[in-house]
Every structure is written in structure tokens, then in C-alpha cells.
Amino acid sequence: MTGLGRRRFLTDGALVMAFTISGRALAQEAMELPPLAGDLQKYPFLDSWIRIDADGRITVFTGKAELGQGLKTALLQVAADELSVSPAAIDLVTADTGRTPDEGVTAGSHSMQDSGMAILNAAANVRGLLTDTAAWRFACAIDDVELQDGLAYGPNGQTLGYGDLAASLSLHAVAKPDAPRRSKGRRLIGENVGRVDIPAKVSGGASYVQDMRLPGMLHARVVRGPSDGTRLKPADFEQIAKMPGIDRVVRDGRFVAILAAKEWDAVKALRHVQAAGWERPSPDLPAADMRDALQKLPARDVPIFEYPGPPAPAGATKVTARYSRPLLMHGSIGPSCAVARWDNDNLTVWTHSQGVGPLRKALADLLHLSPDKVRCIHVEGSGCYGHNGADDVAADAALAARAVPGRPVKLQWTREQEHGWEPLGSAMVVELRAALGADRRIKAWWHEVWSNAHNGRPVTAGGLLAGAEVEPPFPPQIPKPIPMPEGGGHRNANPLYALSNAAGIYHFVESAPVRVSALRSLGAHMNIFAIESFVDEVAGTAGMDPVDFRLVHLQDERARAVVEMAANRFGWARRRKGGNGRGSGFGFARYKNLGAYCAIALEITVDERTGRIAVRRAVAAVDSGEAISPDGIRNQVEGAIVQSLSWTTMEQVTLDTVHRTSFDWSAYPILRFPGVPESVEVHVIDRPGEPFLGTGEAGQGPTAAALANAVSDAIGLRLRDMPLTPARIKAALRS
Incomplete structure (x- = not known):
């Protein structure tokens, strides 16, 4: 002192x-x-x-x-x-x-x-x-x-x-x-x-965990089958360890990692191991679309909401519809990566996990350490938003580093491993029913949604891939539904509209033949797609303009302000009449009914010969409470629009009976630059003094619905199943 x-x-x-x-x-x-x-x-x-x-x-x-x-x-x-x-x-x-x-x-x-x-x-x-x-x-x-x-x-x-x-x-x-x-x-x-x-990202500077270089660092690759539920056939790992440049092969039960001073030597050794072939010891996958299987699997029924009211009049018009989305992938541009160092029974991990606290607990469990012996430091990853492979690769790196105390180990997944092993966003099905009165008001509403879990983030070693591979293996985490008001598969299943005689139920399907977990916005993307598509359908039955119909059923003044601003800035009342391949669509929601309000209008064209959609103009209005950075809010909504357009028009994980078949960008295409809207406007309603409201996931659902509604306006046919691919549009036009 x-x-x-x-x-x-x-x-x-x-x-x-x-x-x-x-x-x-x-x-x-x-x-x-x-x-x-x-x-x-x-x-x-x-x-x-x-x-x-x-x-x-x-x-x-x-x-x-x-x-x-x-x-x-x-x-x-x-x-x-x-x-x-x-x-x-x-x-x-x-x-x-x-x-x-x-x-x-x-x-x-x-x-x-x-x-x-x-x-x-x-x-x-x-x-x-x-x-x-x-x-x-x-x-x-x-x-x-x-x-x-x-x-x-x-x-x-x-x-x-x-x-x-x-x-x-x-x-x-x-x-x-x-x-x-x-x-x-x-x-x-x-x-x-x-x-x-931004500066380092656009100038090629060190921005991501993938860019990290530490003195004495070893490079590592983990050895696994092509996708979850598979494993490689036995290999001669003693011979692999003798390959040029290989430092060692780390093994613990079925967990195997190859360490080398140079990354390319680890890559070559992994390819050599993979040449032995693979097998699927797990039950076969449903080769058909997963959403078709969802409604046939055992489910736990979870009430979502119930708004009592008088029964619908006897003469009310009934409207029903079924909507769906497939399994979706995060599509991280950079495959998951982590750097770990083991010193004196203390572990430090540099990770792009979105939950360093829960990951710390899971790693401590995996390595039989007390949590105070584990430190997790977040470093940005090149691609995220949801539970991708970040937590799993952190565990892989930790196990590898334990074998070489004092030396940092950088473990990088391959593109094929990211696509094959990352947890997916669950396939979903929504069925909606409504009764429309003679006064053109909704008199009854029923919402049912089927989905697997939307939260498999690790809190114990059993939530990590390596947790099932080490000896003895850890018991798997049991998936549970996320309670409302946040919700998981039922997130945003409760409309913000003023409805009576309305109820909803979530059919939570615990059993999933593939890994599923959190994908950005969770169930909100699908539920808002369904609700806002259905609102347009009911408005059409009522013979009302879709925006006017929404405003009739909205009492929340901030919601009304967002809808009116988006419609006015778009010029909704003066829009061109839909048809002949040109149309406009509208979508609205308040994320989780707790976060930011967002309304989006799209103008599109559909090439009826090829089925391709081109988004000509996107206009959004958003209320995020007090706006810290209006441009930052615009960034988030612009990103949500682009991401949602990719999900809604292109993305779908494919399976055969033994493994995933979406292993790269050719088998899992995402939106490219030519597919982004020609024009995007985001108008921010600032509310000084009001609490900040989360914005990052406010735009995905409204965009998806606005697109579906615009397609319906353009071709006169309703498509209810994502993705709205050219093939699906052409099939609808032929029918």
C-alpha cells in the first residue's frame, strides 16, 4: 500500500x-x-x-x-x-x-x-x-x-x-x-x-473473432459427420496425428479435434478423416417438408390469449386460412469460430456467443470447473442474430485448448459444418379463423400455431454439441416453451388489434428430428406473416381497403400513428391499382406487443413468365420510443426488410432421410444485391422522454406480410406458404 x-x-x-x-x-x-x-x-x-x-x-x-x-x-x-x-x-x-x-x-x-x-x-x-x-x-x-x-x-x-x-x-x-x-x-x-x-469492417481491419491472432496460437478443426444426427466412421487417429504439421489429435469420447501450427495442415487432416465416410445412427429424417410433419407429432397445448366477448352473429361470414414456413437457417456469412486458452485450470474463451453468461455456466459444466474459473469475452462474429454455431464452437475450442495449456487455440468451423450443424429456425404452421359481421367488423378470431422450440441456447453442457460427444455424455437439455408475453413459437400470435371473442393456442411440439433453436424474431416472423396476410384476406371479404380495415380495428394511438405515417409516405391512397404483375402490400405489428411499432408498405412487380418478384419500393414507419440515433434505427429496419425478403422469397432448409442437404450457398441461396429493394425509406417517429423500445426484430414480420399481400395484389392469387419462390408463383398462375 x-x-x-x-x-x-x-x-x-x-x-x-x-x-x-x-x-x-x-x-x-x-x-x-x-x-x-x-x-x-x-x-x-x-x-x-x-x-x-x-x-x-x-x-x-x-x-x-x-x-x-x-x-x-x-x-x-x-x-x-x-x-x-x-x-x-x-x-x-x-x-x-x-x-x-x-x-x-x-x-x-x-x-x-x-x-x-x-x-x-x-x-x-x-x-x-x-x-x-x-x-x-x-x-x-x-x-x-x-x-x-x-x-x-x-x-x-x-x-x-x-x-x-x-x-x-x-x-x-x-x-x-x-x-x-x-x-x-x-x-x-x-x-x-x-x-x-464500421471503419474497421469496411477497411479490412481486424473486426471479428475470425480475425484474431494471438502469439503461439494453434489452429484447430473439429471432426464431425456432415450434419446433426450423423457421425464419421472410425478413423486411424494415431496415423492422423503423425501427418506433417499436425501438433496433436485431441480425443474425449466421440469428441475429436485436430490441432496444427498452420491452419492449412489442420484442413488437410480433416479432409483425410472425412474420406472414411459417415453414418447416421439416429432415426431417419422425414424426407417430406418438416411443416407437414409438425401437425402429426405429439404436442403440448399452451394457451396464448383469450379475449371474451359475445358470440359471432348467426349470419357472420366465416373466413379460414392456413399459412406455413419451412425450416430456416441463420446463414451466417462467416462460419462460427472461437479462440480459447487454458492456463492453470482457468479457461478464457473469446466468443461471438450472444450469451456469454449462460455460455460460461455451460462450459464450466462441460469441463467440470467452477464458473469463476471460466471467463467468456465477447468478440464480434461475422454473422449472427440468433443461436447459430457460436456456443458450440466455443465448447469445441475449450476442449481443444485444455490439451495444450498455455497456448491459445483458434477453432474454426467450415462452411459445411456451419450449414450442417447449426440449430435451425423451426418450421411453423398457423391456422386462422375469423367471423365477419354485417358491419364489416371482426366478431370472432381464432389463432392456432404449431412449432418446435425456439430456444435451445446452452445453459448446461447438455445444450452443447460436445456435451453429447464427451465421455460420459451429458443429458440433453429438454426444450420448453418460452412463456408470454415474450413467447417463442407463439411470439406475436396475439394481435394488437381490438378483438373480442378471440383466442389462441400454441401447439408446442417438443420432438424435433433436427436441431432447432432461436432464429431472429423467433415465431414473430411467421405469426405476423399469417395475421397480417389474413387481415388482408378478411378486409377483402369485407370489401374494405386493407389500411382502412386495420385502422378500424386499432385503438392504440401509437400503432395508428405508425400505420398512418407509412401509408401517407407511401402514397397508399393514390397507389396504382393492382394487377397485371404489379401490386402493393401493407403489413404492421408491434414486436412482441412490447417493443417497437413498425408498419411497412411495398410496391412490387411479378414477372408472370418467370415468377420472379422485384421489390420496387419499400416505405416503413417505426416508433422505437425515444430515438437515440434515428439513422441507427433506420439501419435496423432496412436490415430487417432485406433479411425478411430473403427468408420469405428464397430460404428453405432441405433434407433427405439421412441428413441435411443444404450444405452451401448453392443449396441454400440467400438474397443477393440485385434482389434488394430499388428504394427504401424508413421514417422514424421520435418520442422524447419515452422508454427505448427494441427495434432490431420489429420489421421482419411486417415485411413478410407486406410482400405476400403485394403478390396477391399483383397476380390476383393468395400464396400462404413460404418461401414465395418463382416456382411456387408459376405453379399458382398455372392452376
Whole structure:
């Protein structure tokens, strides 16, 4: 402690306390607190989120991960705005089990709702403490202190730096729920700030875990059959270990990894092993489309919603329809990758997992370690949004690294392994029924959805591929439905429309012959596709304009504002009459009925000779609460539109009886640049002072429905089964 002054002691003391108090203890203490914003409720101490060093440098911590959605930039804006500094004055630490709060999985468009609101309020609290301390030091009224650019200014020209102020206070203090937000000075919230993650990505810099290079690093490949449910036939691994350049072959039960100093040597050895052939010890797959099998498998019935009301009149018009989607793949552009290092029975993993906290528990289980011996550090991956192979490859790398203590191991999946082993988005079927009264209002509504699980993310070793391969193997995780209001297969199955005499049920199909888990938006993509397609069909039966019909059944004023803005900016009332291969379509939803509101209108053409769809124009309106970065919100909705168009028109995992047959981009095509809309407009409704609402998954469902509705308008026929491929359109026209 020699030479450690009071100021340094206070600063470092706060840092130590920030990371030695367990999340459980924090949560228990938080139980006695009034409600706090976002994840402050779980981690109420300010130093869990913000640290100010003696030199005035600010560090902000979040348990959420940057996935390409612009989270880092938005959180920097939030913290910098409240603390009256430039974003460049802040170091942001994301998703690191050794440093940040455990905010679970970065999913469900929760980052800004949970972490953004927590950091906003924590920063407001810290600004209040800095202001109070400065007023005390200046011997002036609090209102006479102004914070700007890391300095506190007093009424007589006095100044104190944030570092000086922080040294005389402790940020190990519980946040106050009513800390006022900053009301004066230069603002960053609401401004378009350049994305901090973009420069390296467009200039070829090191951006992803796939780019990592550490001293002494070995390269590794894992040995598996072509897809889940298969395995390679036995090989002479002693001979493989003697191949030129091979460091060793790591084996634990059926888990096998090949390590080499040069990546190409590991690739060649893997190809040699694969030449031995493979087999399927598991039961045969249904060669037919998985959605056809769904309704025949045993299911657990889960009520979704029930809105009582008078029975439909005897003369009501009945409308029914069935909609479906196939198995979908994440289609990550970069195959999954991880880097791991084993030192003195401690494991560090650099991973693009969206849930470093749950992954840490699963890896500790797999390796028979206590969780405090495992550290998971998030590094962006080249492709994600959902449960792809990131967690599995982290486990593969960990097992490989355990065999070479002190040396980092980078384990990279191949393209074929990513396509063959990643968990898929479940196939889904939705059946809808409605009764339409003589007044052209919906008098009854019934929603049924069939789906496998949408959450297989690992929380134990049994949720990892390697967990079933090591000896002894771990029992598999049992899939469960995600409860509402979030929901899994039934996410967004409860319409936002004002309906009575309405109910819905989720037929949760536990048994799945292929790996399934979370794909971006979970069941919302399919349920909104079905609901918004059906609304158009019912509107047609009523003889009403689709947008007018929606507005008649919408009471939520923010929903109405979004629908009206999208329609007005599109020019819906003046649109060209559909037919002869040209049409317009509309779709709307509030994501999870809790997140952002989004309405989308599309103008398309359909080449009736080839069946190809071209999207000429897309116009969207979105309400995400207070808009931190309007351009960031536009980025998210533009991405959702493109991703949904790919899902809805092209993507489908194919199977034969023994394995997946979608192993590369030729067998699983995704939307290319010529397929994106010719024009995209995203109009943001800003709601200053309102809570942040998750946006990243708000546009997928409305886009899918708007496209289906536009196709119906263009060709006069309704297609209810995704993907809306040229072949399917031509078949419909021939019929």
C-alpha cells in the first residue's frame, strides 16, 4: 500500500467492489429497492455500469453484445449525453463475464430496453453525484454548477475535472430511480453519430473473432459427420496425428479435434478423416417438408390469449386460412469460430456467443470447473442474430485448448459444418379463423400455431454439441416453451388489434428430428406473416381497403400513428391499382406487443413468365420510443426488410432421410444485391422522454406480410406458404 494516496485508494476501492459482489447478492439487495430502469433492477450499484478514473477517463460497462446492430454507438451516445462528454471520452466494455454485469443473452431486441435504459439512468445518477460534489467543493448552489466535456464549472470560473471529483466520492452507491435527466447543454441523444464498429469492417481491419491472432496460437478443426444426427466412421487417429504439421489429435469420447501450427495442415487432416465416410445412427429424417410433419407429432397445448366477448352473429361470414414456413437457417456469412486458452485450470474463451453468461455456466459444466474459473469475452462474429454455431464452437475450442495449456487455440468451423450443424429456425404452421359481421367488423378470431422450440441456447453442457460427444455424455437439455408475453413459437400470435371473442393456442411440439433453436424474431416472423396476410384476406371479404380495415380495428394511438405515417409516405391512397404483375402490400405489428411499432408498405412487380418478384419500393414507419440515433434505427429496419425478403422469397432448409442437404450457398441461396429493394425509406417517429423500445426484430414480420399481400395484389392469387419462390408463383398462375 506504500504510495497509495487517499484519492487513488477511493478510486481503486470502488473498482474492486464493483466486481467482487456477485450478481446474486446484488439481485437480493435490489429486491428491497423501488423499481429501477432496465437491468439496473438486477445490478443497482452505479459502479457496475460506470467507472471514472483519476485521470477523468470514463469506462461504461454493458452485459450486452455488439452484433452489428450498432449497439456500441447507441450506448456511447446515451452515456456521453448524460455525462456531458464526447463519446470519444468513454471506453465501452461489452459482454465480458470478468468485467460486466450478466445481462443474459443479447436477444429479443432487449439491448436498449434493458441495458440502454440502465446506462441512461446510471449516468444520470453519476452526473447528479458529480454535480453535488462540485457544488460542495465550490461552496455554491447545485443549480450554479455546469458539467461539460469532463469538467465541472462553478459560478465564479472555478473548474474541477471529473477524475478529481470522482476521487472524493464512491460510485458504489445504489441508483436512485428518480434521478433527473440532463436538461441543458449540447445533446447527443437524437443525433446521427457515426458507427464506431464500421471503419474497421469496411477497411479490412481486424473486426471479428475470425480475425484474431494471438502469439503461439494453434489452429484447430473439429471432426464431425456432415450434419446433426450423423457421425464419421472410425478413423486411424494415431496415423492422423503423425501427418506433417499436425501438433496433436485431441480425443474425449466421440469428441475429436485436430490441432496444427498452420491452419492449412489442420484442413488437410480433416479432409483425410472425412474420406472414411459417415453414418447416421439416429432415426431417419422425414424426407417430406418438416411443416407437414409438425401437425402429426405429439404436442403440448399452451394457451396464448383469450379475449371474451359475445358470440359471432348467426349470419357472420366465416373466413379460414392456413399459412406455413419451412425450416430456416441463420446463414451466417462467416462460419462460427472461437479462440480459447487454458492456463492453470482457468479457461478464457473469446466468443461471438450472444450469451456469454449462460455460455460460461455451460462450459464450466462441460469441463467440470467452477464458473469463476471460466471467463467468456465477447468478440464480434461475422454473422449472427440468433443461436447459430457460436456456443458450440466455443465448447469445441475449450476442449481443444485444455490439451495444450498455455497456448491459445483458434477453432474454426467450415462452411459445411456451419450449414450442417447449426440449430435451425423451426418450421411453423398457423391456422386462422375469423367471423365477419354485417358491419364489416371482426366478431370472432381464432389463432392456432404449431412449432418446435425456439430456444435451445446452452445453459448446461447438455445444450452443447460436445456435451453429447464427451465421455460420459451429458443429458440433453429438454426444450420448453418460452412463456408470454415474450413467447417463442407463439411470439406475436396475439394481435394488437381490438378483438373480442378471440383466442389462441400454441401447439408446442417438443420432438424435433433436427436441431432447432432461436432464429431472429423467433415465431414473430411467421405469426405476423399469417395475421397480417389474413387481415388482408378478411378486409377483402369485407370489401374494405386493407389500411382502412386495420385502422378500424386499432385503438392504440401509437400503432395508428405508425400505420398512418407509412401509408401517407407511401402514397397508399393514390397507389396504382393492382394487377397485371404489379401490386402493393401493407403489413404492421408491434414486436412482441412490447417493443417497437413498425408498419411497412411495398410496391412490387411479378414477372408472370418467370415468377420472379422485384421489390420496387419499400416505405416503413417505426416508433422505437425515444430515438437515440434515428439513422441507427433506420439501419435496423432496412436490415430487417432485406433479411425478411430473403427468408420469405428464397430460404428453405432441405433434407433427405439421412441428413441435411443444404450444405452451401448453392443449396441454400440467400438474397443477393440485385434482389434488394430499388428504394427504401424508413421514417422514424421520435418520442422524447419515452422508454427505448427494441427495434432490431420489429420489421421482419411486417415485411413478410407486406410482400405476400403485394403478390396477391399483383397476380390476383393468395400464396400462404413460404418461401414465395418463382416456382411456387408459376405453379399458382398455372392452376
